[in-house]
Amino acid sequence: MEQRQDRPHKPEFLIRTDASTDPSIGCPPEQRSIEYLVDTGLINLDKPDDYVCHDISSMVKEMFAGTRVVKVGHGGTLDPGVTGVLPLALNRATIVQDMLLSARKEYVGIMHLHGEPGDASAIQTMIQSFVGKIYQMPPDRSAIKHILRMREIDYINVLEINGRNVLFKVGCEAGTYIRKLCVDIGEALGCEAHLQELRRTRSGCFSENDGTLVTLQDIDAAVRAWRDARDGSKLARLVQPMERAFTSLQRIIIKDAAVDAICRGASVMADDVVKIEKIIEKGNIVAIFTQKGEIVARGKSLMPAQAVISAAAGFVARSAKQYMEPGTYPRLVRKGNEKRN
Secondary structure: OOOOOOOOOOOOEEEOOOOOOOOOOOOOHHHOOHHHHHHHEEEEEEEOOOOOHHHHHHHHHHHOOOOOOOOEEEOOOOOOOOEEEEEEEEHHHHHHHHHHHHOOEEEEEEEEEOOOOOOHHHHHHHHHOOOEEEEEOOOOOOOOOOOOEEEEEEEEEEEEEEOOEEEEEEEEOOOOOHHHHHHHHHHHHOOOEEEEEEEEEEEOOEEOOOOOOEOHHHHHHHHHHHHHHOOOHHHHHHEEEHHHHHOOOEEEEEOHHHHHHHHOOOOEEHHHEEEEEOOOOOOOEEEEEOOOOOEEEEEEEOOOHHHHHHOOOOEEEEEEEEOOOOOOOOOOOOOOOHHHO
Protein backbone atom coordinates (compact mmCIF):
# COMPACT_ATOMS: atom_id res chain seq x y z
CA MET A 1 0.00 0.00 0.00
CA GLU A 2 1.44 3.39 -1.01
CA GLN A 3 1.24 6.02 1.71
CA ARG A 4 0.63 9.69 1.14
CA GLN A 5 3.31 12.25 1.83
CA ASP A 6 2.30 14.31 4.81
CA ARG A 7 3.75 15.76 7.96
CA PRO A 8 7.06 14.65 9.54
CA HIS A 9 6.77 11.70 11.90
CA LYS A 10 8.81 10.21 14.73
CA PRO A 11 10.45 7.03 13.42
CA GLU A 12 10.61 3.74 15.31
CA PHE A 13 13.14 1.25 13.97
CA LEU A 14 13.67 -2.49 13.90
CA ILE A 15 17.37 -3.42 14.07
CA ARG A 16 18.75 -6.01 11.65
CA THR A 17 22.45 -5.73 12.43
CA ASP A 18 24.87 -3.75 14.59
CA ALA A 19 27.04 -2.23 11.86
CA SER A 20 29.53 0.61 12.28
CA THR A 21 30.14 3.49 9.88
CA ASP A 22 33.51 4.86 8.78
CA PRO A 23 33.84 8.46 10.06
CA SER A 24 36.36 9.28 7.29
CA ILE A 25 33.75 8.99 4.51
CA GLY A 26 30.50 10.86 4.05
CA CYS A 27 29.35 13.62 6.38
CA PRO A 28 26.36 14.08 8.72
CA PRO A 29 24.11 16.83 7.32
CA GLU A 30 24.54 19.02 10.41
CA GLN A 31 28.34 19.02 9.93
CA ARG A 32 28.43 20.04 6.26
CA SER A 33 30.53 22.98 5.15
CA ILE A 34 28.69 26.12 4.07
CA GLU A 35 29.86 25.50 0.50
CA TYR A 36 28.38 21.99 0.46
CA LEU A 37 25.23 23.18 2.22
CA VAL A 38 24.38 25.89 -0.31
CA ASP A 39 25.11 23.46 -3.14
CA THR A 40 22.54 20.95 -1.84
CA GLY A 41 20.27 22.97 0.45
CA LEU A 42 16.68 24.14 0.82
CA ILE A 43 15.28 27.46 2.02
CA ASN A 44 11.87 27.95 3.62
CA LEU A 45 10.91 31.34 2.18
CA ASP A 46 8.05 33.53 3.35
CA LYS A 47 6.85 34.63 -0.09
CA PRO A 48 5.75 38.28 -0.26
CA ASP A 49 2.71 39.29 -2.29
CA ASP A 50 2.78 40.84 -5.77
CA TYR A 51 5.42 38.39 -7.04
CA VAL A 52 5.10 35.24 -9.14
CA CYS A 53 7.18 32.28 -7.96
CA HIS A 54 9.37 32.25 -11.07
CA ASP A 55 10.40 35.84 -10.35
CA ILE A 56 11.17 34.93 -6.73
CA SER A 57 13.53 32.16 -7.90
CA SER A 58 15.24 34.61 -10.27
CA MET A 59 15.63 37.20 -7.50
CA VAL A 60 17.22 34.71 -5.12
CA LYS A 61 19.51 33.45 -7.88
CA GLU A 62 20.63 37.06 -8.47
CA MET A 63 21.32 37.47 -4.75
CA PHE A 64 23.73 34.53 -4.99
CA ALA A 65 25.55 36.06 -7.99
CA GLY A 66 29.29 35.60 -7.62
CA THR A 67 28.89 32.39 -5.60
CA ARG A 68 28.63 28.77 -6.71
CA VAL A 69 24.79 28.84 -6.68
CA VAL A 70 23.64 28.80 -10.31
CA LYS A 71 20.19 27.17 -9.98
CA VAL A 72 17.25 28.06 -7.75
CA GLY A 73 13.98 26.15 -8.05
CA HIS A 74 10.74 26.51 -6.11
CA GLY A 75 8.47 23.88 -4.62
CA GLY A 76 4.93 24.86 -5.47
CA THR A 77 3.37 27.72 -7.41
CA LEU A 78 1.55 30.50 -5.56
CA ASP A 79 -0.47 33.27 -7.23
CA PRO A 80 1.09 36.76 -7.02
CA GLY A 81 -1.29 37.90 -4.27
CA VAL A 82 -0.76 34.80 -2.11
CA THR A 83 1.88 34.88 0.63
CA GLY A 84 3.50 32.26 2.83
CA VAL A 85 5.59 29.12 2.71
CA LEU A 86 7.52 28.69 -0.54
CA PRO A 87 10.34 26.11 -0.37
CA LEU A 88 13.34 26.95 -2.55
CA ALA A 89 15.94 24.45 -3.75
CA LEU A 90 19.55 25.44 -4.48
CA ASN A 91 21.73 23.82 -7.15
CA ARG A 92 21.76 20.03 -6.72
CA ALA A 93 18.82 20.18 -4.33
CA THR A 94 16.58 20.95 -7.32
CA ILE A 95 16.53 17.16 -7.75
CA VAL A 96 14.07 17.02 -4.82
CA GLN A 97 11.66 19.53 -6.35
CA ASP A 98 9.25 16.73 -7.22
CA MET A 99 9.02 15.92 -3.50
CA LEU A 100 8.34 19.55 -2.66
CA LEU A 101 5.79 20.01 -5.43
CA SER A 102 3.81 16.87 -4.57
CA ALA A 103 3.77 17.47 -0.80
CA ARG A 104 0.45 18.22 0.85
CA LYS A 105 -0.31 21.85 1.62
CA GLU A 106 -2.07 23.92 4.26
CA TYR A 107 -3.58 27.38 3.80
CA VAL A 108 -5.35 30.03 5.86
CA GLY A 109 -7.73 32.21 3.91
CA ILE A 110 -10.74 34.50 3.96
CA MET A 111 -13.76 33.54 1.87
CA HIS A 112 -16.24 36.35 1.18
CA LEU A 113 -19.87 35.31 0.72
CA HIS A 114 -21.96 37.33 -1.73
CA GLY A 115 -25.22 36.79 0.08
CA GLU A 116 -26.82 35.49 3.26
CA PRO A 117 -26.42 31.69 3.33
CA GLY A 118 -28.06 31.11 6.70
CA ASP A 119 -26.68 30.73 10.20
CA ALA A 120 -23.15 29.72 11.15
CA SER A 121 -24.21 26.12 11.64
CA ALA A 122 -25.44 25.87 8.05
CA ILE A 123 -22.20 27.34 6.75
CA GLN A 124 -20.13 24.92 8.84
CA THR A 125 -22.14 21.91 7.71
CA MET A 126 -21.84 22.79 4.02
CA ILE A 127 -18.11 23.50 4.27
CA GLN A 128 -17.48 20.16 5.99
CA SER A 129 -19.20 18.38 3.09
CA PHE A 130 -16.18 19.34 0.96
CA VAL A 131 -13.77 17.32 3.14
CA GLY A 132 -12.60 14.19 1.33
CA LYS A 133 -12.28 13.61 -2.40
CA ILE A 134 -13.69 16.37 -4.57
CA TYR A 135 -13.70 17.19 -8.28
CA GLN A 136 -12.27 20.47 -9.55
CA MET A 137 -12.11 22.13 -12.93
CA PRO A 138 -8.98 24.36 -13.13
CA PRO A 139 -9.78 28.09 -13.43
CA ASP A 140 -9.95 29.56 -16.93
CA ARG A 141 -6.78 31.58 -16.37
CA SER A 142 -4.83 28.49 -15.33
CA ALA A 143 -2.03 27.42 -17.70
CA ILE A 144 -2.77 23.70 -17.29
CA LYS A 145 -5.21 21.65 -19.36
CA HIS A 146 -8.83 22.32 -18.41
CA ILE A 147 -10.08 18.87 -17.51
CA LEU A 148 -11.99 17.73 -14.44
CA ARG A 149 -9.58 16.50 -11.77
CA MET A 150 -9.99 14.77 -8.43
CA ARG A 151 -8.29 16.28 -5.38
CA GLU A 152 -8.43 15.37 -1.69
CA ILE A 153 -9.28 17.82 1.08
CA ASP A 154 -7.89 16.60 4.42
CA TYR A 155 -9.69 19.13 6.61
CA ILE A 156 -11.38 22.53 6.56
CA ASN A 157 -11.50 24.30 9.91
CA VAL A 158 -13.71 27.37 10.16
CA LEU A 159 -11.80 29.71 12.48
CA GLU A 160 -14.19 32.65 12.49
CA ILE A 161 -17.30 33.97 10.77
CA ASN A 162 -17.59 37.76 10.70
CA GLY A 163 -20.61 38.86 8.70
CA ARG A 164 -20.06 37.55 5.18
CA ASN A 165 -16.36 36.83 5.73
CA VAL A 166 -15.31 33.30 6.67
CA LEU A 167 -11.80 32.77 8.04
CA PHE A 168 -10.77 29.16 7.40
CA LYS A 169 -7.82 26.78 7.47
CA VAL A 170 -7.60 24.01 4.86
CA GLY A 171 -5.24 21.06 4.47
CA CYS A 172 -5.21 19.49 1.03
CA GLU A 173 -3.51 17.55 -1.71
CA ALA A 174 -1.01 19.36 -3.92
CA GLY A 175 -2.63 20.96 -6.95
CA THR A 176 -5.85 21.92 -5.17
CA TYR A 177 -7.21 25.30 -6.25
CA ILE A 178 -8.34 27.09 -3.09
CA ARG A 179 -9.82 29.92 -5.14
CA LYS A 180 -12.01 27.39 -6.99
CA LEU A 181 -12.84 25.64 -3.72
CA CYS A 182 -14.32 28.90 -2.37
CA VAL A 183 -16.34 29.42 -5.56
CA ASP A 184 -17.72 25.86 -5.33
CA ILE A 185 -18.61 26.28 -1.64
CA GLY A 186 -20.43 29.51 -2.48
CA GLU A 187 -22.44 27.77 -5.19
CA ALA A 188 -23.33 24.97 -2.77
CA LEU A 189 -24.48 27.57 -0.21
CA GLY A 190 -26.62 29.22 -2.88
CA CYS A 191 -25.11 32.67 -2.44
CA GLU A 192 -21.83 32.56 -4.42
CA ALA A 193 -18.44 33.36 -2.87
CA HIS A 194 -14.88 34.28 -3.73
CA LEU A 195 -11.47 33.99 -2.12
CA GLN A 196 -10.50 37.33 -0.62
CA GLU A 197 -7.12 36.57 0.98
CA LEU A 198 -4.85 33.52 1.15
CA ARG A 199 -1.65 32.51 2.90
CA ARG A 200 0.12 29.13 2.67
CA THR A 201 1.07 28.01 6.17
CA ARG A 202 2.58 24.62 5.34
CA SER A 203 4.12 22.84 2.38
CA GLY A 204 5.06 19.26 3.22
CA CYS A 205 7.95 19.32 5.70
CA PHE A 206 8.03 23.12 5.94
CA SER A 207 5.65 25.34 7.91
CA GLU A 208 5.50 28.95 8.99
CA ASN A 209 5.92 27.91 12.63
CA ASP A 210 8.85 25.49 12.45
CA GLY A 211 11.54 28.11 13.08
CA THR A 212 12.99 27.99 9.54
CA LEU A 213 10.84 30.58 7.73
CA VAL A 214 12.92 33.47 6.32
CA THR A 215 12.35 36.56 4.18
CA LEU A 216 14.01 37.74 0.99
CA GLN A 217 15.78 40.37 3.10
CA ASP A 218 17.16 37.64 5.38
CA ILE A 219 18.57 35.76 2.39
CA ASP A 220 20.11 38.86 0.86
CA ALA A 221 21.83 39.86 4.12
CA ALA A 222 23.13 36.32 4.73
CA VAL A 223 24.52 35.94 1.20
CA ARG A 224 26.21 39.35 1.37
CA ALA A 225 27.90 38.40 4.66
CA TRP A 226 29.13 35.13 3.15
CA ARG A 227 30.25 36.56 -0.17
CA ASP A 228 31.71 39.86 0.99
CA ALA A 229 32.93 39.12 4.52
CA ARG A 230 33.38 35.33 4.27
CA ASP A 231 30.99 34.93 7.20
CA GLY A 232 28.72 31.99 6.47
CA SER A 233 27.12 31.76 9.91
CA LYS A 234 23.88 33.53 8.95
CA LEU A 235 23.54 31.54 5.74
CA ALA A 236 24.15 28.26 7.58
CA ARG A 237 21.22 29.05 9.87
CA LEU A 238 18.72 29.68 7.09
CA VAL A 239 19.69 26.96 4.57
CA GLN A 240 18.26 23.54 5.45
CA PRO A 241 19.85 20.20 4.40
CA MET A 242 18.23 18.48 1.42
CA GLU A 243 17.33 15.60 3.75
CA ARG A 244 14.60 17.80 5.24
CA ALA A 245 12.42 16.98 2.21
CA PHE A 246 12.25 13.31 3.26
CA THR A 247 11.06 13.66 6.86
CA SER A 248 7.60 12.37 5.95
CA LEU A 249 8.84 9.14 4.37
CA GLN A 250 9.68 5.93 6.21
CA ARG A 251 13.39 5.13 6.28
CA ILE A 252 15.71 2.25 5.56
CA ILE A 253 19.23 2.74 6.94
CA ILE A 254 21.98 0.94 5.01
CA LYS A 255 25.61 -0.10 5.50
CA ASP A 256 28.52 1.91 4.12
CA ALA A 257 29.38 -0.95 1.75
CA ALA A 258 25.99 -0.68 0.02
CA VAL A 259 25.89 3.09 -0.48
CA ASP A 260 27.77 3.45 -3.76
CA ALA A 261 25.92 0.61 -5.47
CA ILE A 262 22.57 2.14 -4.54
CA CYS A 263 23.81 5.57 -5.75
CA ARG A 264 24.23 3.83 -9.12
CA GLY A 265 20.70 2.42 -9.18
CA ALA A 266 21.10 -0.96 -7.45
CA SER A 267 18.27 -2.35 -5.34
CA VAL A 268 18.58 -2.73 -1.57
CA MET A 269 19.42 -6.25 -0.43
CA ALA A 270 18.54 -7.74 2.95
CA ASP A 271 22.20 -7.80 3.97
CA ASP A 272 22.53 -4.08 3.14
CA VAL A 273 20.06 -3.10 5.88
CA VAL A 274 21.18 -1.87 9.29
CA LYS A 275 17.71 -0.90 10.48
CA ILE A 276 14.26 -0.22 9.05
CA GLU A 277 11.20 1.64 10.27
CA LYS A 278 8.78 -0.83 11.81
CA ILE A 279 5.66 0.58 10.09
CA ILE A 280 6.97 -0.03 6.55
CA GLU A 281 4.70 -2.28 4.50
CA LYS A 282 5.18 -3.83 1.08
CA GLY A 283 4.72 -1.20 -1.62
CA ASN A 284 5.50 1.84 0.56
CA ILE A 285 7.59 4.66 -0.86
CA VAL A 286 10.72 4.73 1.32
CA ALA A 287 13.77 6.92 1.79
CA ILE A 288 17.14 5.14 1.85
CA PHE A 289 19.66 6.76 4.21
CA THR A 290 23.25 6.22 5.31
CA GLN A 291 24.04 5.66 8.98
CA LYS A 292 25.22 9.29 9.13
CA GLY A 293 21.78 10.57 8.11
CA GLU A 294 22.52 11.31 4.43
CA ILE A 295 19.86 10.68 1.81
CA VAL A 296 20.99 8.14 -0.80
CA ALA A 297 17.87 7.32 -2.79
CA ARG A 298 14.10 6.98 -2.82
CA GLY A 299 12.47 3.69 -3.66
CA LYS A 300 9.67 1.22 -3.02
CA SER A 301 9.67 -1.48 -0.36
CA LEU A 302 9.36 -5.04 -1.62
CA MET A 303 8.41 -6.57 1.74
CA PRO A 304 7.18 -5.42 5.15
CA ALA A 305 9.69 -4.38 7.80
CA GLN A 306 9.40 -7.52 9.93
CA ALA A 307 10.10 -9.70 6.90
CA VAL A 308 13.23 -7.64 6.16
CA ILE A 309 14.57 -8.34 9.64
CA SER A 310 14.10 -12.10 9.28
CA ALA A 311 15.02 -12.45 5.57
CA ALA A 312 18.07 -14.63 4.90
CA ALA A 313 18.76 -12.88 1.59
CA GLY A 314 17.08 -11.22 -1.40
CA PHE A 315 15.97 -7.75 -2.44
CA VAL A 316 13.96 -5.73 0.08
CA ALA A 317 13.56 -2.37 -1.72
CA ARG A 318 13.82 -1.16 -5.30
CA SER A 319 15.71 2.11 -5.78
CA ALA A 320 13.75 4.49 -8.03
CA LYS A 321 15.56 7.82 -7.78
CA GLN A 322 19.09 8.54 -6.59
CA TYR A 323 20.15 11.70 -4.73
CA MET A 324 23.72 11.04 -3.61
CA GLU A 325 26.54 11.41 -6.13
CA PRO A 326 28.28 8.11 -7.00
CA GLY A 327 31.78 8.06 -5.53
CA THR A 328 30.77 9.81 -2.32
CA TYR A 329 31.34 6.46 -0.61
CA PRO A 330 33.92 3.99 -1.92
CA ARG A 331 32.72 1.22 -4.21
CA LEU A 332 32.90 -1.82 -1.95
CA VAL A 333 31.78 -5.42 -2.31
CA ARG A 334 28.34 -6.00 -0.78
CA LYS A 335 27.89 -9.22 1.16
CA GLY A 336 25.92 -11.74 -0.86
CA ASN A 337 26.25 -9.63 -4.00
CA GLU A 338 29.83 -10.28 -5.12
CA LYS A 339 28.80 -11.36 -8.63
CA ARG A 340 26.74 -8.20 -9.18
CA ASN A 341 29.61 -5.84 -8.31
